[in-house]
Amino acid sequence: MDLQQMRYVVAVAETLNFTRAAERCMVVQSALSHQMARLEKELGTRLFERTSKQVRLTPAGRAFLPAARECLEAAERASAHVAAAIGEVRGRLAVGLIPTVAAVDIPAALRDFRHRHPQVRIGLRVGASDDLVEQVREGSLEVAFLGTPTTFSPKGVSSQKLAENRLVAVVPPSHPLAGESAVDLAQLAGETFIELPAGTAGRVQSDQAFTAAGIVRDIAFEVTTAEFMARLVAEGLGVAMMPPSYVPYLTGVTAIEVNGAPTRTEHVIWRSTGCTPAASAFLSLLGIPHRLGSEP
CATH class of the missing domain: 3.40.190.10 (Periplasmic binding protein-like II)
Incomplete structure (x- = not known):
C-alpha cells in the first residue's frame, strides 16, 4: 500500500468515475484500475462496486476513505514541515471567512501572501462563524475570520480579537x-x-x-x-x-x-495545536502572534 494508491481511492470516491479520477490524477485509466486492483487484493476486499452505469463505495471503501485522507494530509504536513525547516513554505492554506469580514482586507492579504509564497495552494471557504469554528477544530480549515457577539468566546481554537463595531x-x-x-x-x-x-x-x-x-x-x-x-x-x-x-x-x-x-466583534482563529507552516506564514503577514505546530 502506498500514498499514490490512496490518492487514487480518494479521486474515485470523489468523482465516482474511473475515467474522471484518472484524468484528475493525470494517469491513464488502465494504470489507475491496475493499482486499485492491487490495493483491493492486498486488503482482501473490494473498495468500490462497479457496474456499467455507476461506481460506488462498498462498506469497506467507506471505512477506508477517511483513513486514506488522513494519511495523505499527514504526508502533506510532513512535506510542508521539512520545507519550512529549510526556509521554504509549501503545502496548502485553507482559509474560512464570513462574507462581511472587514477588519482584514482578505484579497489584498492573499495577494501579498501569494507573492511571497507562490508554492502554497490556497482554498477559500465562505460560511457562518459557528461552522467555521468547527471546521478549524477538525482541521479542514487552518485559519478563519469570524464576526460574533461580544459575549462569544471560541472554544477549542486559538483566537485573537481584530476589531469591534456597532451594526x-x-x-x-x-x-x-x-x-x-x-x-x-x-x-x-x-x-x-x-x-x-x-x-x-x-x-x-x-x-x-x-x-x-x-x-x-x-x-x-x-x-x-x-x-x-x-x-x-x-x-x-x-x-x-x-x-x-x-x-x-x-x-x-x-x-x-x-x-x-448590537455590537459585533471580529476574530481570527486557528488550531489550538499550532499552525501549519503556510498558516503560520499567513498569520505572520497579518501581524498575528501565534506558534508553529510541531506535529508532522
Missing part, C-alpha cells in the same frame, strides 16, 4: 427613516426584519441587543447570506442590521446609525 440599520431609500442620521432601537420596534438564521453568531448579537431593550421583533425572513438580505431590503420587504463596513459594497439600500445598536 447599522439598512433600509430601502424610500423608507420613512431613510433621511435620519441616527435612530434609537425603539424606533425600529415596529419594523419587519430580515435576519440571519436563529442561533447563528450573526443573529445572536442582534437578538441580545433588542432583548436587552425590551423589544420583540417581527422577523419575517431568515436568510443565510448578507448579500441576499440586502437584496430583500432593497425590494422593500423589511429592514436589516449589518456591519457598517459592509454597507458600501451594497446597492439600493440606505444605512442609518442606531443608538444602542
